[in-house]
Structure formats: C-alpha cells, structure tokens
Amino acid sequence: MTRLIIGAMVRAIGANPSGWRVTGAHRDPRGDAAALRHAAKVAEAARLDYLFFGDWLATGHDLEFRDPYLVARIDPLSAITYLAGVTERIGLIATANTGYADPYALARATASIDLLSGGRAGLNLATGSEPRAAGNHGRDFAVVNASRYDRAAEFDHVLRRLWDSFEDDAIVADVASGVFLDPSKLHPTDFRGQFLSVDGPLNVARPVQGHLPIVHAGTSPRSRLFAAQHADLALVAVSDLEHAVAIREELRSLAFESGRDDRTLKVIAPVLPIVGETREHAQSIADELSELVQIAEDWPDGPPQAFPANRSLAQLSTLVGLDLSGLSPDRAVTPAFLGEFSAVGQELVEIVAERTGRSPHGERPPTLRHLVVAASVSASIIVGTAHDIAAEFEAWGDAGAVDGFNVLSAIQPAQLDAFALGVVPELQRRGVFPTEYEGHTLRDSLGLERPANVHVGNDDSALATLSRRP
Numbered sequence: 132m133t134r135l136i137i138g139a140m141v142r143a144i145g146a147n148p149s150g151w152r153v154t155g156a157h158r159d160p161r162g163d164a165a166a167l168r169h170a171a172k173v174a175e176a177a178r179l180d181y182l183f184f185g186d187w188l189a190t191g192h193d194l195e196f197r198d199p200y201l202v203a204r205i206d207p208l209s210a211i212t213y214l215a216g217v218t219e220r221i222g223l224i225a226t227a228n229t230g231y232a233d234p235y236a237l238a239r240a241t242a243s244i245d246l247l248s249g250g251r252a253g254l255n256l257a258t259g260s261e262p263r264a265a266g267n268h269g270r271d272f273a274v275v276n277a278s279r280y281d282r283a284a285e286f287d288h289v290l291r292r293l294w295d296s297f298e299d300d301a302i303v304a305d306v307a308s309g310v311f312l313d314p315s316k317l318h319p320t321d322f323r324g325q326f327l328s329v330d331g332p333l334n335v336a337r338p339v340q341g342h343l344p345i346v347h348a349g350t351s352p353r354s355r356l357f358a359a360q361h362a363d364l365a366l367v368a369v370s371d372l373e374h375a376v377a378i379r380e381e382l383r384s385l386a387f388e389s390g391r392d393d394r395t396l397k398v399i400a401p402v403l404p405i406v407g408e409t410r411e412h413a414q415s416i417a418d419e420l421s422e423l424v425q426i427a428e429d430w431p432d433g434p435p436q437a438f439p440a441n442r443s444l445a446q447l448s449t450l451v452g453l454d455l456s457g458l459s460p461d462r463a464v465t466p467a468f469l470g471e472f473s474a475v476g477q478e479l480v481e482i483v484a485e486r487t488g489r490s491p492h493g494e495r496p497p498t499l500r501h502l503v504v505a506a507s508v509s510a511s512i513i514v515g516t517a518h519d520i521a522a523e524f525e526a527w528g529d530a531g532a533v534d535g536f537n538v539l540s541a542i543q544p545a546q547l548d549a550f551a552l553g554v555v556p557e558l559q560r561r562g563v564f565p566t567e568y569e570g571h572t573l574r575d576s577l578g579l580e581r582p583a584n585v586h587v588g589n590d591d592s593a594l595a596t597l598s599r600r601p
C-alpha cells in the first residue's frame with residue numbers, strides 16, 4: 132500500500148475554462164483573498180500536504196478563452212505569504228520562473244516565508260516558455276528560451292548556496308557576552324557562473340527546512356533531466372496509467388544515474404476530479420461544465436481573434452473525418468451519425484460518455500459541442516463518486532505510476548470542498564493517506580530529509596572552487 136502525497140493546485144476561479152460560470156462559483160479575482168483563505172482552511176482541515184500555486188508572467192485577451200484563471204491572479208509568493216499567516220500545518224508551494232527571477236531576491240523571499248511559516252514553504256522552479264514574459268522583464272525571449280535549462284541548473288545551485296549562508300547556529304545572541312553573530316558561521320556565496328553572479332551572503336537566517344523542497348514541472352526530455360537532478364517533486368503531465376509508470380521509471384533512473392537516492396524524487400501528476408454524490412450527479416456536473424464552455428460557433432459574427440483554433444467544429448471535423456461546417460454545435464450525435472465517424476471521433480464519443488453519461492444510444496445523446504470540449508480541454512479528468520476517485524488514486528499508487536497527485540478543482544469552492552470532504556476521508560479509510568500531519572514541515576509531510584549545510588564539515592577554500600562550478 133502506497134502513502135500518496137496529495138496537494139491542491141489552486142486556481143482561484145476554478146481550473147476548468149467554464150468553472151467560473153457555474154452558479155455559486157468564485158469568479159472575480161478582486162475577491163481572491165477570501166477565496167484563497169477558504170481553500171486553505173478546507174485543504175488544511177482535510178490534511179492535504181500542500182497548496183500549490185503556479186504562475187504565468189504575462190496576460191492577454193487570449194488567456195480568457197484558454198485558461199481564464201491566468202488572466203488576473205495574485206502573485207504566488209504573495210499568496211503563500213498571506214496564507215502562511217492564516218494556516219498552521221499545510222505546506223505552501225509557490226512557482227518562480229528561473230528565466231526572469233533574481234536569485235538573491237528569490238532566496239531572500241523564500242527563506243523568509245519558510246521562517247514565517249515554520250518550515251512549510253516549497254518552491255516550483257519553472258522555465259516557462261511564454262514569449263510575452265520577456266517583454267515584461269526587458270529581456271530577449273530567444274536568448275532566455277535557448278538557455279533556459281542551463282540557467283535553471285545554475286539558479287538551483289545558487290539558491291541552495293544562498294540558503295546555506297548562515298549555519299544553523301551562526302546567530303548566538305548571547306546576552307551575557309554581547310556576541311550576536313559567530314562570523315565564522317556566516318559564509319559568502321561568491322558565485323560566478325555563465326548566467327548568474329552573486330556575492331552573498333544572504334541576509335536571512337537559514338530556512339527552517341535547510342533548503343525548501345524544490346518542484347519542477349515540464350514535459351521535454353531536458354525538463355525531465357532537470358527534475359531528476361534538482362527537484363524533490365517532479366510534476367508531470369501524463370495521459371494514462373501506463374504512460375505514468377513509464378515516466379516515473381524514467382525519472383527515477385535518471386535520478387539514480389545522477390548519483391541520487393532515487394526514492395527521494397517524488398513523481399506527482401496533476402488531475403482534475405469531478406466529484407458527485409452519485410456517479411450520475413458527478414456526470415451532470417461534468418455535463419454542465421461542457422455546456423458552458425464557449426466554442427467558436429457561439430459567436431454569430433465569428434469568434435474574437437484571440438480565440439483558440441482548437442475549440443471549433445472546424446477542428447473537430449478533422450478529428451471525426453467529416454465536414455461539420457454549418458452544423459449546429461447542439462446537433463445530437465445519434466447512432467446513425469456516429470456510424471460515419473472516424474476511429475478518433477468514436478473514441479471522443481466514449482470519453483464524453485464516461486464523463487457525462489451521454490450516449491448516442493441513450494435518451495440524452497452527446498452533441499457536437501461535447502465532442503469539441505472533450506477534444507480541446509486537456510486536463511486529466513476523472514468523473515465519479517468519492518469512492519470511484521479514491522479507488523482510481525489508489526490504483527495509480529499501487530501500480531507505481533505516481534507518488535501522488537496535484538488536485539485541480541474545476542469549480543471553486545464547490546469542487547475543492549467536495550474533494551476534501553468526500554474523497555480525502557475515503558483515501559484515509561483505505562489507508563493510502565494519513566489522518567494527521569506527521570511532522571511540522573513540508574519536508575516532513577513529503578518524507579524528505581533536511582539537507583546538511585554545505586559549509587558544515589567543509590573547509591571554505593575547497594568550497595571556493597566548488598562555488599564556481601554549477
């Protein structure tokens with residue numbers, strides 16, 4: 132039996148493109164403070180391991196149609212700092228982009244949050260490939276993009292060196308003698324690399340956790356190598372269980388080859404469960420979400436320029452192998468119509484049936500809209516009761532496909548509440564998720580040791596050479 136790691140991937144207005152349109156959903160980012168507080172309280176009461184905040188360094192009208200939560204959101208370091216003050220046990224992971232962040236400023240902010248939260252902070256190092264981010268930071272995108280993983284490796288090295296500036300017992304604060312600091316235990320960083328140059332030392336005490344747990348999310352082989360060499364949690368996009376097993380094996384062997392204990396690399400998959408009291412109830416929620424996703428044909432005068440091309444009957448036509456132009460998106464897929472579909476089209480119909488309960492042979496057949504949505508919304512969705520979802524999670528853990536899940540909520544707060552109050556107790560009943568926090572820090576929750584300070588037991592002249600080699 133596997134102890135799963137479970138965190139909530141927080142998207143304040145919901146992770147489904149139409150989640151914000153559902154009655155009762157949080158939809159105005161100006162009210163995120165209350166929404167984030169609520170999410171944190173609910174997740175902590177359910178004993179989730181962490182709240183995870185992604186990031187995106189640009190905005191625009193196109194994002195409204197793709198991932199509306201990206202349009203306007205609280206910056207992740209601000210979010211976790213805020214939540215550190217209203218929670219006590221749950222881990223708090225923020226994303227930073229190594230292409231644009233300044234390592235000294237980031238080491239300082241994250242060490243501070245770790246100290247303020249009693250050792251509950253984690254850091255997701257993204258190399259994000261959004262071209263508009265470059266313009267927002269006065270950088271050349273082509274340069275940033277070409278070298279992003281080399282810079283990320285240097286960045287991780289420098290962060291750890293900065294966090295090691297103070298030995299744990301460097302601050303003496305001895306009232307009797309008047310000695311505040313033992314200067315032999317404060318170490319310069321003195322790093323000169325290809326991309327980064329940092330003198331140090333950092334002006335914040337060593338984080339409670341020594342080094343914050345590092346997360347990395349990506350899809351390319353280079354991303355996987357970076358995760359294997361530098362991360363504690365690898366966040367991977369997987370299509371199915373077999374794919375997940377293969378990716379986890381690959382990551383673990385890369386970690387082993389790079390000289391690590393491969394068990395210290397935890398592989399986490401994002402998943403979007405749609406939870407209902409019965410299977411039919413869950414399917415009706417998924418059905419409503421599909422109905423509320425706008426597709427190109429919803430605009431009588433043509434969709435806005437920024438609208439995604441894949442959310443259209445034109446795109447669906449190529450998948451099902453039929454010309455659907457001019458048809459209504461609400462056209463039912465009847466058995467006769469289905470008979471004309473390609474194999475890919477038939478598979479889409481099966482996905483829709485699994486998610487929404489609609490079948491061409493039933494009373495409520497799927498429509499073309501359902502197929503467009505199933506083809507264009509890429510999240511890994513599981514629809515069912517708490518029992519169904521817990522059983523699926525357990526099966527993935529037992530198959531060695533993942534060490535845990537980052538849980539997305541389609542509708543906030545309703546779906547995070549349903550997961551926390553329904554699925555988590557079911558996972559606990561099955562013995563795959565603990566009922567209490569096991570320790571005090573995020574590392575404790577993740578089963579990770581606190582790393583030693585690189586300066587302890589080392590002589591600094593040897594380190595001077597090391598520090599110049601990322």
Ligand SMILES: Cc1cc2nc3c(=O)[nH]c(=O)nc-3n(C[C@H](O)[C@H](O)[C@H](O)COP(=O)(O)O)c2cc1C
Binds near residue numbers: 187188228258353354
């Ligand atoms: C599950 C997952 C979550 C991600 N979250 C973020 C994020 O919050 N911010 C970001 O800039 N990039 C994020 N990324 C994108 C990666 O940082 C990277 O840009 C993308 O995977 C393409 O680069 P790659 O080919 O090196 O993997 C995420 C990727 C995955 C798979």
